[in-house]
Amino acid sequence: MKISREWAMPSKNTFDIKPIKTLIEEELSGGVWLDPFANNKKICTVTNDLNPIYDTDYHMDALDFLKMFDDNSVDGVLFDPPYSPRQIKECYESVGLTTQGEN
Numbered sequence: 504m505k506i507s508r509e510w511a512m513p514s515k516n517t518f519d520i521k522p523i524k525t526l527i528e529e530e531l532s533g534g535v536w537l538d539p540f541a542n543n544k545k546i547c548t549v550t551n552d553l554n555p556i557y558d559t560d561y562h563m564d565a566l567d568f569l570k571m572f573d574d575n576s577v578d579g580v581l582f583d584p585p586y587s588p589r590q591i592k593e594c595y596e597s598v599g600l601t602t603q604g605e606n
Contacts, residue, residue, distance in 0.1 A: 515590065517583045518544055527581070534578030539565035547581055553595070 509522040518524055527546060534548070541550035541559045550559040551568040561568055565584065 516542065516544070518546060518581070531579070531581075535576065537569065537572065537577050537580045538583075539568050539580065540582065540584045542583075 511520045511522050514520050518527060531546065536547040536549070538544065538547035538550045541547065541552045541557065542554075543557055544550070545558075549561075551561040551563055551565065552559045553562060553564060555562045569580070
């Protein structure tokens with residue numbers, strides 16, 4: 504096994520970063536792959552994004568989306584959720600959900 508490091512400019516769209524995109528394209532071959540936070544990406548077999556402006560298969564809460572699939576019925580899941588408070592606020596408030604209080 505050869506391990507190497509490659510620098511790339513960060514991006515809010517992780518799967519657009521060249522070395523990450525290359526790795527994913529090499530490893531995602533065949534089978535059923537899920538992306539619960541697809542945004543504008545069509546990398547996986549089944550895609551989901553809470554925001555209906557994106558052309559995904561589903562527009563659900565990520566946890567509800569993942570619960571639709573039986574155990575051992577998928578080959579893998581790609582995760583690239585919003586990770587900063589700012590990104591979370593932008594994602595959820597853009598579809599009318601609050602990020603204040605208990606939610």
